[in-house]
Amino acid sequence: MQKPTQQINVEIGDSEVEGIYSNFAFITHSPAEFIIDFARILPGMKKAKVNSRVIMTPQHAKMLFLALENNIKKFEDRFGEIKNVTETGKEIGFKKPE
Secondary structure, three states: OOOOOOOOOOOOOHHHHOOOOOOEEEEEEOOOOEEEEEEEOOOOOOOOEEEEEEEEOHHHHHHHHHHHHHHHHHHHHHHOOOOOHHHHOOOOOOOOOO
8 A cells, every 4th residue: 555645835935936046066975964065156266156055964965866867867858968068069158267
């Protein structure tokens, strides 16, 4: 007998609904947690500014990984393969430092 799935209602505040743009992430971990710092790096700047930090258990990090993997597959099935910058030969956003 299957257990009925529990529905979770998610609320998002007015300031969070706008989101924060990130084009860079740092990921570190310990035996107890994963830390993901989302940052934005701008052309001509020598350092990235961290805009948001997410701390989660290893189990939740793996669940996030699987959810991202699933959603990337759905995206690519609908819109085509996502190419890495190195695969396209084009630079996106700004030039690499010389």
